[in-house]
Amino acid sequence: MTNLLTPEPNSPSLNPVKRYRPATELVYIDTSATDICGRTGPGSTIRDPYNAASVPIYQTATFKQPSASGSGEYDYSRSGNPTRSHVESHLAKIMHAQRAFVVSSGMSALDVILRLVKAGEAIIAGDDLYGGTNRLLGYLGTHGGVTTHHVDTTDPLRIIEALDPERTRMVLLETPTNPMIKIADIPTIADLVHKHCPRALVVVDNTMMSPYLQRPLDLGADIVYHSGTKYLSGHHDLMAGVIGAKTNAVADQLYHVINATGCGLSPFDSWLLLRGVKTLAVRMEKQQANAVLISDYLIRRGFRVHYPGNPSHPQYALHKSMASGPGAVLSFETGQVEMSERIVEATKLWGISVSFGCVNSLISMPCQMSHASIPAHVRQQRALPEDLIRLCVGIEDPEDLLEDLENALVSAGALPNQPMDL
Numbered sequence: 001m002t003n004l005l006t007p008e009p010n011s012p013s014l015n016p017v018k019r020y021r022p023a024t025e026l027v028y029i030d031t032s033a034t035d036i037c038g039r040t041g042p043g044s045t046i047r048d049p050y051n052a053a054s055v056p057i058y059q060t061a062t063f064k065q066p067s068a069s070g071s072g073e074y075d076y077s078r079s080g081n082p083t084r085s086h087v088e089s090h091l092a093k094i095m096h097a098q099r100a101f102v103v104s105s106g107m108s109a110l111d112v113i114l115r116l117v118k119a120g121e122a123i124i125a126g127d128d129l130y131g132g133t134n135r136l137l138g139y140l141g142t143h144g145g146v147t148t149h150h151v152d153t154t155d156p157l158r159i160i161e162a163l164d165p166e167r168t169r170m171v172l173l174e175t176p177t178n179p180m181i182k183i184a185d186i187p188t189i190a191d192l193v194h195k196h197c198p199r200a201l202v203v204v205d206n207t208m209m210s211p212y213l214q215r216p217l218d219l220g221a222d223i224v225y226h227s228g229t230k231y232l233s234g235h236h237d238l239m240a241g242v243i244g245a246k247t248n249a250v251a252d253q254l255y256h257v258i259n260a261t262g263c264g265l266s267p268f269d270s271w272l273l274l275r276g277v278k279t280l281a282v283r284m285e286k287q288q289a290n291a292v293l294i295s296d297y298l299i300r301r302g303f304r305v306h307y308p309g310n311p312s313h314p315q316y317a318l319h320k321s322m323a324s325g326p327g328a329v330l331s332f333e334t335g336q337v338e339m340s341e342r343i344v345e346a347t348k349l350w351g352i353s354v355s356f357g358c359v360n361s362l363i364s365m366p367c368q369m370s371h372a373s374i375p376a377h378v379r380q381q382r383a384l385p386e387d388l389i390r391l392c393v394g395i396e397d398p399e400d401l402l403e404d405l406e407n408a409l410v411s412a413g414a415l416p417n418q419p420m421d422l
């Protein structure tokens with residue numbers, strides 16, 4: 001049973017903030033205690049004069065000031081905007097972060113975070129990770145003097161071996177990883193990194209889980225980020241990045257970069273993101289339930305499936321100890337690239353697209369699509385199977401999804417051409 005009366009971090013213990021269960025917190029915005037900028041308490045001076053039920057879109061670049069000293073709450077939307085503040089405050093609550101920021105994309109969120117690392121310093125990251133993340137780390141190596149060591153993050157010892165107390169500034173984890181769905185032990189890694197290398201920040205890309213299923217800051221991470229383009233918004237109608245900081249000191253540094261570089265999310269996209277996040281629990285529950293059925297079906301058909309909801313996943317128990325569900329992204333191998341291509345192209349309901357987290361189901365081949373920017377020889381060194389198919393399961397009727405997949409597998413020659421029990 002969840003404790004419903006937990007004081008928020010740093011809030012006066014005499015004035016505990018009422019906490020609800022995650023699904024309620026996602027949709028509940030306490031307008032009586034929260035001003036239009038998402039602030040609570042004595043600082044919350046700006047209220048919506050009309051008690052609008054939906055947060056207004058402050059579609060403005062600049063704000064008139066009360067005096068020549070420019071002492072208004074907001075002066076310019078690059079530095080801050082009420083609609084953006086509102087979604088940031090809501091997401092900080094959801095992620096259990098001290099403060100949160102929303103920026104123009106997931107890559108932009110990572111770019112902001114990586115600017116905390118200086119030339120001459122080093123990063124430890126996974127050997128299975130999103131292609132765009134690999135590309136940005138590579139860019140930083142070539143142009144920014146920052147070295148990244150790619151290691152197998154499923155083994156905390158590999159991280160400890162790569163730690164250099166003088167140089168390591170960041171340990172960057174994806175869990176589950178994109179696209180091999182490997183799991184990193186956040187609590188153990190965070191403990192070891194903080195002990196052996198107190199200057200290093202543990203950063204978790206939590207895109208695949210979303211804060212509804214997993215909250216890395218509670219597990220020991222210093223910074224969490226998400227591609228808000230995925231589950232948080234849920235409809236593939238915007239690009240966004242979301243960052244949560246555990247402490248004000250780290251948050252101040254991140255805010256400085258966001259204001260300096262000008263990547264804060266626009267008012268309209270902030271509004272869309274806030275609208276999307278309210279339905280995260282219902283979407284994720286349905287997508288996840290569908291994904292379990294799809295994974296079971298593929299296993300029954302004899303494919304090698306990567307999904308943490310599958311009890312034979314090598315880190316099933318570890319994932320279960322950190323997250324409240326397996327999510328809705330899975331991948332599987334067919335044994336032949338051409339066979340995989342035929343399967344992907346034979347589906348009708350599953351859209352051939354990069355990205356995931358949308359209400360619609362998607363199918364893709366990571367090595368040719370989302371991870372094509374990783375050179376072929378590196379993919380080979382890292383044992384990323386070229387025939388891998390990634391499925392991002394949506395909210396459709398699972399019978400239709402299974403039928404469409406079965407038809408595609410049969411027409412591609414991956415299954416015998418005879419009716420089977422779904």
Ligand SMILES: Cc1ncc(COP(=O)(O)O)c(C=O)c1O
Pocket residue numbers: 105106107108130132133174178205207208226227228229230239240241355
């Ligand atoms: C795990 C992961 N992190 C970060 C990103 C980057 O997000 P965005 O596309 O919003 O820049 C992506 C996909 O693009 C991703 O799959």
Ligand SMILES: N[C@@H](CCSC[C@H](N)C(=O)O)C(=O)O
Pocket residue numbers: 130132178353354355356369370371373
């Ligand atoms: N052409 C894009 C590909 C984006 S991949 C999006 C998403 N993270 C996924 O894993 O599908 C690029 O090169 O960045």
